[in-house]
Amino acid sequence: VFQLSVPLNFLGSVYRELRQSLLDMETLFNLQKVNVTVKDVAHPRPLALTKGGEISFENVTFGYHPDRMILRNLSMTIPAGKKVAIVGPSGCGKSTILRLLFRFYDAESGRILIDGQNIKEISLDSLRQSIGVVPQDTPLFNNTIEHNIRYGKIDASFEEVRHAAQRARILDLVERLPNGWNTMVGERGMMISGGEKQRLAIARLLLKDPPLLFFDEATSALDTHTEQTLLQNINSILKERASTSVFVAHRLRTIYDSDIIFVLSEGRVVEQGTHPELLALGGLYADLWAAQEVLVGQDLTIERELEEEREI
Numbered sequence: 663v664f665q666l667s668v669p670l671n672f673l674g675s676v677y678r679e680l681r682q683s684l685l686d687m688e689t690l691f692n693l694q695k696v697n698v699t700v701k702d703v704a705h706p707r708p709l710a711l712t713k714g715g716e717i718s719f720e721n722v723t724f725g726y727h728p729d730r731m732i733l734r735n736l737s738m739t740i741p742a743g744k745k746v747a748i749v750g751p752s753g754c755g756k757s758t759i760l761r762l763l764f765r766f767y768d769a770e771s772g773r774i775l776i777d778g779q780n781i782k783e784i785s786l787d788s789l790r791q792s793i794g795v796v797p798q799d800t801p802l803f804n805n806t807i808e809h810n811i812r813y814g815k816i817d818a819s820f821e822e823v824r825h826a827a828q829r830a831r832i833l834d835l836v837e838r839l840p841n842g843w844n845t846m847v848g849e850r851g852m853m854i855s856g857g858e859k860q861r862l863a864i865a866r867l868l869l870k871d872p873p874l875l876f877f878d879e880a881t882s883a884l885d886t887h888t889e890q891t892l893l894q895n896i897n898s899i900l901k902e903r904a905s906t907s908v909f910v911a912h913r914l915r916t917i918y919d920s921d922i923i924f925v926l927s928e929g930r931v932v933e934q935g936t937h938p939e940l941l942a943l944g945g946l947y948a949d950l951w952a953a954q955e956v957l958v959g960q961d962l963t964i965e966r967e968l969e970e971e972r973e974i
């Protein structure tokens with residue numbers, strides 16, 4: 663026993679040191695905004711989408727720092743198979759909701775359920791496998807365009823990759839490139855525009871074909887025409903699949919046809935309903951809409967003035 667206790671104590675201190683350095687790594691990850699404290703519970707179950715992907719937040723409170731809560735007692739239910747939008751003033755916590763759903767972070771208190779299952783008890787793998795995200799800024803790998811799309815489903819056939827690219831309206835671009843599918847992108851490859859990057863992200867998502875779709879202002883870097891075409895395309899895909907889709911949006915024109923719009927302010931849902939219902943309510947949404955319509959009006963006026971100048 664005595665003989666054993668020495669090495670065990672020794673191991674104990676090694677373990678403590680190891681833990682310390684792991685903690686340091688955690689600090690490092692935190693600095694890079696990647697949270698590594700979220701882990702599987704002891705016997706996680708795989709996510710079972712028994713109701714088709716109903717998402718509910720029950721009194722969720724969360725902050726990145728303990729002294730500043732971003733979501734405060736937030737409750738909302740996103741029905742299965744519906745297209746919903748989350749809108750609200752800048753910084754109110756819209757993207758944070760998606761980060762919690764993806765379990766980059768865990769809520770401080772409250773519960774997040776998918777088809778009645780607390781996401782904390784679901785295996786991280788099965789949770790993340792069920793979700794597809796088109797983020798604001800799509801990370802590209804220093805690799806070929808084909809690889810970057812295939813990342814959505816590593817074992818996809820070339821035909822599947824090509825079809826996804828076609829549905830995301832990026833096929834023409836790829837096929838016009840001198841090196842086609844083998845064109846290198848990413849930091850060390852060809853620079854592609856923000857809009858092209860987002861189309862690539864959508865192709866990746868279509869290939870992965872997850873039951874839950876999240877768009878984080880997915881079409882923000884696109885010009886109005888491309889945005890409209892792509893939105894129509896996304897809408898027809900959504901209709902085919904009846905997947906639950908959540909759009910985080912700044913520009914209300916891109917989401918006004920949602921089944922439900924949740925309006926967030928100061929970390930909670932202050933209004934919810936369809937576009938006409940929210941306009942009739944005459945609250946925050948109506949104000950945001952009015953402000954944006956004025957901006958759109960100004961854009962059109964400026965465009966007209968430029969047009970007139972050109973004509974002169």
Ligand code: ATP
Pocket residue numbers: 695726727732750751752753754755756757758759912
């Ligand atoms: P926007 O409309 O401007 O994109 P948002 O409503 O999506 O904003 P979030 O990105 O959810 O807002 O951020 C909510 C708040 O949390 C902001 O004040 C933001 O500065 C803060 N925040 C976001 N990420 C972090 C982080 N990793 N660490 C600390 N604070 C953060």
